[in-house]
Amino acid sequence: MPHVQRGRTAPPIPQQGGYGDRGYDSGYSDGQVYGNGGGAHGGGGDGYYDDGRGGRPAPDWRRRLKIGALTLVVALLAVTIGTYFWADSKLKNEVDLSKVIERPGGGEGTNYLIVGSDSREGMSKEDQERLHTGKVEGKRTDSMMILHVGDNGNTMVSLPRDSDVEIPSFRGSDSGKLYPNQGRRTKLNAAYAEDGPELLVRTVEHNTGLKIDHYAEIGFGGFANIVDALGGVEMDIPRDIKDKDSGSDFKKGKQTLDGEKALAFVRNRKEAGSDLERTKNQQQFLATLANQAATPSTILNPFRLYPTMGAGLDTLLVDKDMGLLDVGEMFWAMKGITSGDGKSMNIPISGSNGGNLVWDKAKVKELVEQLKNDDKVTVSEN
Numbered sequence: 001m002p003h004v005q006r007g008r009t010a011p012p013i014p015q016q017g018g019y020g021d022r023g024y025d026s027g028y029s030d031g032q033v034y035g036n037g038g039g040a041h042g043g044g045g046d047g048y049y050d051d052g053r054g055g056r057p058a059p060d061w062r063r064r065l066k067i068g069a070l071t072l073v074v075a076l077l078a079v080t081i082g083t084y085f086w087a088d089s090k091l092k093n094e095v096d097l098s099k100v101i102e103r104p105g106g107g108e109g110t111n112y113l114i115v116g117s118d119s120r121e122g123m124s125k126e127d128q129e130r131l132h133t134g135k136v137e138g139k140r141t142d143s144m145m146i147l148h149v150g151d152n153g154n155t156m157v158s159l160p161r162d163s164d165v166e167i168p169s170f171r172g173s174d175s176g177k178l179y180p181n182q183g184r185r186t187k188l189n190a191a192y193a194e195d196g197p198e199l200l201v202r203t204v205e206h207n208t209g210l211k212i213d214h215y216a217e218i219g220f221g222g223f224a225n226i227v228d229a230l231g232g233v234e235m236d237i238p239r240d241i242k243d244k245d246s247g248s249d250f251k252k253g254k255q256t257l258d259g260e261k262a263l264a265f266v267r268n269r270k271e272a273g274s275d276l277e278r279t280k281n282q283q284q285f286l287a288t289l290a291n292q293a294a295t296p297s298t299i300l301n302p303f304r305l306y307p308t309m310g311a312g313l314d315t316l317l318v319d320k321d322m323g324l325l326d327v328g329e330m331f332w333a334m335k336g337i338t339s340g341d342g343k344s345m346n347i348p349i350s351g352s353n354g355g356n357l358v359w360d361k362a363k364v365k366e367l368v369e370q371l372k373n374d375d376k377v378t379v380s381e382n
Helices: 061-090 125-130 188-208 220-229 259-267 275-293 302-313 324-338 361-372
Strands: 092-095 110-117 141-149 154-158 164-166 185-187 214-218 233-237 241-243 248-250 253-257 316-319 342-346 349-353 356-359
Touching (some): 110 324, 141 188, 141 275, 141 324, 154 275, 154 324, 164 356, 185 188, 188 214, 214 220, 214 324, 220 275, 233 259, 259 275, 275 324, 275 342, 316 324
Parallel strands (some): 092 316, 154 342
Antiparallel strands (some): 141 154, 164 185, 233 253, 241 248, 349 356
16 A cells, blocks of 8 residues: 655646746746836836836936926026015115105106216225226216106107206205295206205206106216126227327227226217217217127126126115116116117207207207107107
């Protein structure tokens, strides 16, 4: 009788990948890759790959790209907001237009009074000598322009500093004392010298009938610093210019002006022959400056953008209600005039009186009406 061993069973028939359903691996391979069925190349499509550590989720590149894009947007937004508040904090909101009395009614669009003063504030003795500014105490207006920003084109109107104007009644900006109108006539820049920006605005409004919405002023040093921060401004000089007082010494043709040369160009008066000719040079340069500052090579380059903004805003004196967006609007309007989107002109002149330039009352009245109504300006300066 044969001997029978009890409690023993026959070994299971090997299955693919091991024995039975236990997945036992004999240690041999017939070329079949085990694991997820798709191997390290993701052939199984189950979202896992073999990295030698038992498998992990495959990278979700779409999700990573979304997170990266969101991070970039947040970073750019933070930089933009930070730059805005940094720049806005630099504005010197020191001119109080609420002190200006008997103001005319407003109209369409926005009117800026842009003033270049001969302020030497912050300039060293060496800077004054280099820039040929002299050592005069206090400050006066070296240039004045009305910039109208509207829907029918922007208009820049230069007001010669030798304009013959009437000093109206006004309230002292510091004393608060009321000074009545005595019919006194003088040069326009004398109003600024007498009681600063508030009286200048009051005098411009009284003699034109146009309400000034915002006031912006920059001194000699700030002007030169902006030009230098930009790396200079290219100008086409119309003729040979040499003027000892301003330091102008130019040959006709295109050339890049640094801060020193640019200041000499816009201040040149004696060689220009008249204050009217000088104001045209100033308009041309300011518009070119604004146009060059707005190029992508400046705006997209932080190494040029921040120094330029810092140089300009550090010395820009504005009214209490003027914010950074208003400064931007003013700047882009000046740039637009260079591109042909608007008009630049001197205020119409009819003659002179004792060396003072007399405005053409009829043309000035028509010009002011067109600006108030935000109509296209058709008045000519001649």
